[in-house]
Amino acid sequence: MRRITLDDVANLAGVSPITVSRVLRKPDAVSPGLRLRVDAAVKELGYVPNIAASRLASSRTHAIGVIVPTLYNVIFAEYLFALHEVLVAAGFQVIVVNSRYSEIEEENAIKALLGQRVEAIIIAGTHHTPLSRQLLAQARLPVVETFELSPNPIDLNIGMSQEHAGQTATQHLIERGFRRIAFLTGNLDHRAQSRFDGYRLAMQEAELPNLEIIAEKPRHSSVVVGSDLFAMTHERGDVPEAIFCTDDNLALGAMQECRKRGIRVPDDISIIGFHDLEFAACAAPSLSSIATRRFETGKLAAERVLAALNSSVVSRAEQIDLGFALILRESTAI
Amino acid sequence: MRRITLDDVANLAGVSPITVSRVLRKPDAVSPGLRLRVDAAVKELGYVPNIAASRLASSRTHAIGVIVPTLYNVIFAEYLFALHEVLVAAGFQVIVVNSRYSEIEEENAIKALLGQRVEAIIIAGTHHTPLSRQLLAQARLPVVETFELSPNPIDLNIGMSQEHAGQTATQHLIERGFRRIAFLTGNLDHRAQSRFDGYRLAMQEAELPNLEIIAEKPRHSSVVVGSDLFAMTHERGDVPEAIFCTDDNLALGAMQECRKRGIRVPDDISIIGFHDLEFAACAAPSLSSIATRRFETGKLAAERVLAALNSSVVSRAEQIDLGFALILRESTAI
DNA sequence: AACATAGTTGACAGCGCTGTCAAATCGTAT
DNA sequence: ATACGATTTGACAGCGCTGTCAACTATGTT
Secondary structure (H helix, E strand, C coil): CCCCCHHHHHHHHCCCHHHHHHHHHCHHHCCHHHHHHHHHHHHHHCCCCCHHHHHHHHCCCCEEEEEECCCCCHHHHHHHHHHHHHHHHCCCEEEEEECCCCHHHHHHHHHHHHHCCCCEEEEECCCCCHHHHHHHHHCCCCEEEECCCCCCCCCEEEECCHHHHHHHHHHHHHHCCCCCEEEEECCCCHHHHHHHHHHHHHHHHCCCCCCEEECCCCCCCCHHHHHHHHHHHHHHCCCCCEEEECCHHHHHHHHHHHHHCCCCCCCCCEEECCECCHHHHHCCCCCEEEECCHHHHHHHHHHHHHHHHHHCCCCCCCEEECCCEEECCHHHCC | CCCCCHHHHHHHHCCCHHHHHHHHHCHHHCCHHHHHHHHHHHHHHCCCCCHHHHHHHHCCCCEEEEEECCCCCHHHHHHHHHHHHHHHHCCCEEEEEECCCCHHHHHHHHHHHHHCCCCEEEEECCCCCHHHHHHHHHCCCCEEEECCCCCCCCCEEEECCHHHHHHHHHHHHHHCCCCCEEEEECCCCHHHHHHHHHHHHHHHHCCCCCCEEECCCCCCCCHHHHHHHHHHHHHHCCCCCEEEECCHHHHHHHHHHHHHCCCCCCCCCEEECCECCHHHHHCCCCCEEEECCHHHHHHHHHHHHHHHHHHCCCCCCCEEECCCEEECCHHHCC
């Protein structure tokens, strides 16, 4: 069972293969009569062009590689949604690869994407293996690092200061008058680590002692982990006055666990999350958080990639800070 | 700036191109001496094979197409995680495409995947356009439809009866003695519709009137939507005795809104969700739900695809029911 | 009627790799 | 020293498409 090719369609329609190719790619350049004949033949044979052959012949793949650490966190779904919206509309295929928070897997992902000859790579995070950096730098294609700001961007960098955001959240709790303020996270990936750095900076400035609630075994931020970690802390008997959680899911879990244990939020304990996920506003009590701009990050990254691909002017190492916002709600109200 | 090719590596290493190709694909078939020379040349030039050329020449893509409606719902993240785990380990690339709950976009996704000459397609759902069905059936490759059971599967079908699950959830509420039982959803995609059918069947059997809380404009299941819909219902003054939500997120939102409005769960109202998402067990109160098997669905689908690709025996139209489980927790306790 | 012009169509080669099979090389037994 | 099979290496063609450029057709102009 041979697959149907351009030649088969051309034979059936009684035209040359190149004409069939044109009908498919730039129909306006072909006379209506032939176009109809070719379209009919395509339909009759159920012809679907072989993209690998097309990519090889044209040396354009119309593919953009995107690397994210996980699909479990909705922030990446939002980011990918924006990327898709822009790139697919512009005729590009988006190839999403998952690094599972591992730099080695990320390196493999980069190799795989380069092997596919993607025309650009958009990668979440700014920490990569030396080989990853080298591959990306040598590849002579637009690279966008997102979500964080890098001290030495490979190419374009669109993000925000995770450290400053962590500091801001902590300072808010300090200003509320709390002294025993804990930092809670399920794992310390690079971004969580930066938020932690910000927390420590703020605590140090206020001359307050650190209070870390960090899972023994790294676990993805989720409601359950927030619940578990708070339960453990409560059972040890050292419940803080306030908690900064690296993620709203963790914060929600902590709040639920408080409720179960008869601890009132914000009367007995204040809680602030991170990312301002959709549910933060409607939680009971509503959750204070740091709003981050996932959608805008994706949109801007995609637009810049398109611009770079169209302009052919090589512009290097630009950095865009999309910032963040402190959102105050009931969970840290006085 | 020409890209580095196999020939460049061969020249540098002083061997024929085919030998380089062998070193990369089956190193054991090449003597250690040459292998080292070739590896060194590959490294020196930073050579990355062109997958399009490889696919064209070998007429194997080692790619599997996966279509999901959205990445916003974590159930698809879990499903994709399982698919990846099995397929990537077996040396396949997983190409994920998003249909955004649209049959037209799904059709386009199918065309795109067939154009890539994927070796199998795994598609969430069993409702497709006629052309989609035709393309999938004619494509002569393994097709797996997942998450639902189809009356006429295209090929393999791994899922569960959404209708029966909806009926079971509703019957549980009926057995608890409630009469004013509402069905709440943000949108009526095919699976939600089937759950709704199950709800109506159960209500009809018990000779109870339907009570629908369905968003006017379709909205993806989320905590906010659950919260909004419940708020609207409460303000209209017709709060039911129990609610079956098509998704745990909706249920969580409804519970939070209850809390804000001083309605106690389960004392004043019982709520059951769907999917048994991770947070259901640790919610306050913990949430009754229908547990579904997303991970197993993905794993089994991937394994069956691998088996089909290896066996070359064409086995058609098998159907596997992975079932579901009613999980009773505080939110529907008496 | 001859010619310029724009608009269509086609011939050709080649993108970079791999399957197939033939040639070369090696080690070992005679 | 020779012959043999096993192993290693290479030559060749072709996968299915597209870029380039040449050839052709229809139309309008002088």
